[in-house]
Amino acid sequence: MIIDLINDISRYAIPFILLFIPLYGILIKIKVYESFVEGAKEGFDTAVRIIPSLVAMLVSIGVFRASGALDLLIEALAPITNLIGMPAEVLSMAFIRPLSGGGAMGIMSELITTHGPDSLIGRMVSVMMGSTETTFYVLAIYFGAVSIKKTRHSLPAGLIADFVGIVTAVIVTNLVFN
């Protein structure tokens, strides 16, 4: 029942937003077409901006995989990650995610390309990517902006949130897709 609901949300979320936002824009009398085109320009910038970090991460993880080093690591870690139903390959994503948004994007792309977007691994890293943030980066820019040096419990709290998000992603992906 709940799984059906989750799947329905996945199916209807985009059509709903594609209808609701322009409809609201029309009702409030803004130029929806011009606004759309204006915003769409940023799509190109976003895609191009991630190229450098994507190259960096895809090359290093690609070398790590092709050499056989990744297989050795997976063999060593599998007994631990299997306990929560996480394929050992996905663990690399869990480590990179709080550190580097571009790096996580690289790992996600590599796993999706290697295993397929509709494999369990492909789905799991997709959910992880969307449900957590680059904690170190967020803290650095916001505290940096107001010159705060003593950040107190913000880092541990952020990392706890990442941990919970990642474990939940593993559990929910297994429940919904397996």
Added chain:
Amino acid sequence: MINIIWFVLLASGIIVGAISGNIDAVTEAAISNAELAITISLGLIGVMALWLGIMKIAEESGLVSYMAKGLSLIIRPLFPEIPQGHPAMGAILMNFGANLLGLGNAATPLGIKAMKELQKLNPNKDTATNSMVMFLAINTSSLTIIPATVIAIRTSAGSANPTEIIGPTIIATTASTIAAIIAVKILQRVSRYRVRGGE
């Protein structure tokens, strides 16, 4: 940290490759994956343009500030130190609203504005206040409803159903946000994180 991880992946891959005789595969992977990065990012352009176009309409029609008002009831109690009517609260709510809609570029300046307003309420200028920690912890837990970039990458990789991860993502991100709030509330009682004589 990311520097070390990146270097270790690269260096250990090359060393293991040399020892195990897979060194040709290492060269091949380095070059082909550099190309793959371009294929992936070019594949992103269409979906990103669609999404950011729609979100521009949301921004210009005032939907973001509308969402911020709706959020106020839930969010207000998490920031007891902010006086009624202080501009910090407005900036925080606008930042959350923009994040929920996936407007990362709009959310960052609003978040910096929120931090500057919170800093005005701060008696110890080099130390974070409870409100700042709460604000950032919620930010680091991610507030996305629709993970547009992920959907774009899945689309360009040829997924049969690129949006099937939306429901699970919402559940996981809700769990991480609740965990962030609980962690902040518990940790701020721990003596090593307390501010001396403050709050």
